[in-house]
Amino acid sequence: MKVEFHRGRAGWRWPLLIVLCLTSLGLQAQKTPDIDPALLIDEEEQVTQEELEMENIPVDERIFIEPWNEVPYNRAYFTYTDAEIREKWDYLMRGLRMPYPSADYLRRQFEKYPFLRDGLEDFDGDFQSLEGRYVNVWRHFFAGNFQTARRLGLELGPIGEIPALFSQLLYAIYLADRQSVKYMMLQDMANRTERYFDLMEPAEDDPEMEPVVAVVRLGYAYAIARIAEESPVPIIVARRYISKIKNNAERVLEIMPDHPLGHAFLAGVDAGIMRRVGKFTGRMTYGARTTTVQDSFDEALTLAPDIPIVHYEYANALIYMNRKRDLNEAISHLETAMQLKPQFSMDALDVMYSYQRLREVRLYALNFRSFRLFEKARRTFSKHTDRNLTSVISGPLTTDMLENPDDYVLPERQ
Template sequence: MAAYSAPFWRSLCLIAFCAISLQLHAASDDKAEDDIDDVSPEELQMQDIPVDERIFVEKWNEVPYKKSYFTYTDKQIRDKWEYLVRGLKVPYPSAAYMEEQFTKYPFMKEGIIGWDGDYQALEARSLRVWRKFFAGDFQEAREEGLQLGPIGKIPALFSQLMYAIYLADRQSTKYMMLQDVANQAKEYFDDMEEAADDPAVAPIVASIKLGYAYAIARIAEESPVPIVVARRYIGKIKNSAEEVVEIMPDQPLGHAFRAGVDAGIMRRVGKFTGRMTYGARTTTVQESFADALKLAPDIPIVNYEYANALIYMNRKRDLNEAISYLEKAMKIRPEFSMDALDVMYSYKRLQEVRLYALNFRSFRKFEKLRRKYSKKTDRNLTSIISDPLSMEMLNNPEKYILPKRN
């Protein structure tokens, strides 16, 4: 018999507890079969997903729109800055700003490649990266942003997040990219601690922490419950969500993320277990989304995530309201890549919601079939360049398996 570590056995005990809890409360939460998926001991022992660096070298898929729609000059970026970053509220990377912050926090200039101390030149390089992010040149924005140290991490890592979630063909590629975002963000946690209370730098700290938490949350939301428990995803995500709001209380995406975390917990384990085991509350979801929508009502992702939350908390009871928020997200006119992809995904998510509404009594059964399909086929279900999910796909996943990676 294979020998496993003490932490592994503790994880198994916790997983068993969650399985019993799910079985006890599934009836009250969803009147459905439990949510436990089969996983291997090897999967349970793996804390971080191994990243194959070839995914960054190969040519990435292009966005499904003309990049010229959102390609702005330096002046246009300066003029539109507050609107374009209304979700994160990060400061404009001016030469004066960077010089002042680099003096206070020397770690912020570490890792900048090919820089001779000219802050005007650094501002121009930073704008070039942001321009590519706004337009949807995600691969180039990532590559160039990572050469700018911490100041370039935000456009670089959010470019990678957008690609992983909305444009990667494979679920395995998506997971590796998300894990890499989390890995890179974590590198700066210790250095950023001293700057978290500085209002001038807090938006950068909050955004990097949000990128970390958002990445692992996107892995967790489609992973089997035993893996979520074994890798301690819920604690990491929930703690990070609270940190982001504490550091940056006027960041709309931070409030929306905190709300989405509690709704996501209810999605996986139900209201009762979510509240008793993880402290997930419907009041937190409602209040945090209200804060996010008050701060920025025209961000597509806030609206579609609220729609998701209504379904995760109340299944079909609030389905019409959920659909109305998806439709609202679809009608928002985007002015840069992230909003454009969020709008496109809102349409795809609406097709999934209708599939669930018309064909399933049990939300858990729909979710389990959805995860089973993705695991068997290795298809990324949040990709906006692939077809919406259908009953034919769910019933015949073997027909849609992607070829093995070379």
Template sequence: MSLQLHAARDDDYDDEMDEVTAEELQMQEIPVDERIFQEKWNEVPYKKSYFTYTDAQIREKWDYLMRGLKVPYPSADYMRAQFKKYPFMSEDIQNWDGKDYEELERRYLAVYRMFFSGDFQQAREEGLKLGAIGKIPSLFSQLMYAIYLADRQSTKYMMLQDVANQAEEYFDEMKAAEGDAEVAPIVATVKLGYAYAIARIAEESPVPVVVARRYIGKIKNSAEEVVEVMPEQPLAHAFRAGVDAGIMRRVGKFTGRMTYGARTTTVEDSFAEALEMAGDIPIVNYEYANALIYMNRKRDLNEAISYLEKAMKIRPEFSMDALDVMYSYKRLQEVRLYALNFRSFRKFEKLRRKFSKQTDRNLTSIISDPLSMDMLNNPEKYVLPERG
């Protein structure tokens, strides 16, 4: 059945506004309750053994597993050379004598093994002990958990804010390394982690909050910086495209273009590059599906669905791809809910945000039920109990 129902209108950005409090508008950053890192995290919904690799297997598969981020393999020789050029990279490494790089390589591989398998809480904890390079598996483990496994929206937001806070600490020190081809992937990936975290908060926050916290400028500038630092990174191009599409999602094409410089050509061109570089990455496909809906509503719905279905069929070889594949299925259920029950994309989005705010449920969690009309119409039935 064709889901191209009810021609979409670009004028459904009327005076409907989400309710926000004065406190929300004054708050520039989300306060982080450290207890969220001490409690036991939810487990991934698959056997970790599927993606648990030996050191030798990680070396062999590295280029494929890092095809999206292009992060260099953390060999002893690589670290020995880069630490000499950029001392900040060796700072904050715990229990290391500053000489045994082979031991340090083994420690990095242990953390990446946890990240690849989906042992996110331990990967975060151990990665934080390994300085700037350890931040990558650590913070991306936290990103994956926050987006796909946290039960609560409030927990998700705090974890994302914490990722942004930690990444931002390195911005000044990384400046000198931006033009170094050997270190640029590290710089770009840390910056991408920052921007991605902020973007995931902004995409579900009320527009007045997005404006008050200057999210759009922060995200758009960061997206451009990442592509400039690392043009060979597929996820950088996909993120830049997703940023412009996300702006159109919230304020419409006209306001997005005139006020924020968001353009459909940027979305199409950047996604084309990302898909050409690494068309087998699930998140690139499902984010392109989202972009088509954000830009054109129901006009390109069948094409959007085809990209979600493509993402669902990709065989994952590590945690990040596995969770992206699972979320593609859940997102498809939401898209169908919108297509079959709503004329206005704006109204669907507003009800979706209202449900999440009222219930504190994380709608991108792949371990919870897909959104339904009963949830949207009766959010009071789905409110999570207060934190213990």
């Protein structure tokens, strides 16, 4: 295979990043004799010319029509009436910070920003009825009825797309069986949110619309980040994932400096960069700093200490930056996340994944001297089997899965 390094803003970084990553892996892999590091490097890092030239992952629309997996809990626990949603709104939105879609709020925004009517079906000017339709989409999102929330939300234009696409995001990360389906769903979310950037720019300084603009950018960046975290380094560089993620993470906090998930995400971005290319290269090439990670997580926990995803992302960040040095603190954050009582789908799935991630962390701590080798083994397994390792319905990664990946390969999609 011949790989051509294309010129562009990040073109000069190709040789540096790839050599540093592979060299670092090779040095650390010597400590773990039971896995062949050459196999991991070849399978995980090798990409085709077609993949390098591909700007976005192609999306097969059938994934939205096929029946989706159910959440692994009784949705009745989180199915609320209109009155309950109104009463609980501030708590349910303590992370996303979306404004309640009241009739008066919608009327004001539609007058200021006519593009919000784009794609809105069956609207006759009755904003009270429209409020009910938006609340109904959020009801399905809160309960975990994600496929219905997506379908109904896409009928309600840009405002409806937010619960629709965050439903898609949660499904992709936590419920999709296949890594390939997860990637397509995340790419579709990135595609749909990116097209609103220019349209929403005039609303960035509008206090009533700032939360909407921030959450759209957050959704875009989060989707790209979830693709990038499992992608080979050449793909990350060729598609400019890091600049797309980091620029939007910073933009979210410029728009809303008190956004708790914005702070946690920015911290996770810098930690994720260090995870893939190391502290030195991350700092010199992309400005990723441990101080940013610490300060941003401190701010996120100050703003919203009871959001499970903040704790488990903090745990991940500690491991990404310091490997086993802060392992006990990382485990403590995962255990904290597991003990939080969820009141809607997002928190419930985050709590479930915290338990699954804790099992993975213990697998790493007990069986691997090198974190990079564990990560390579994990990504190689997922690529070989097409299994989504963040799914909470398929169980955590095990030693047997890593040693016998052929036993876990999913059949090809028809």
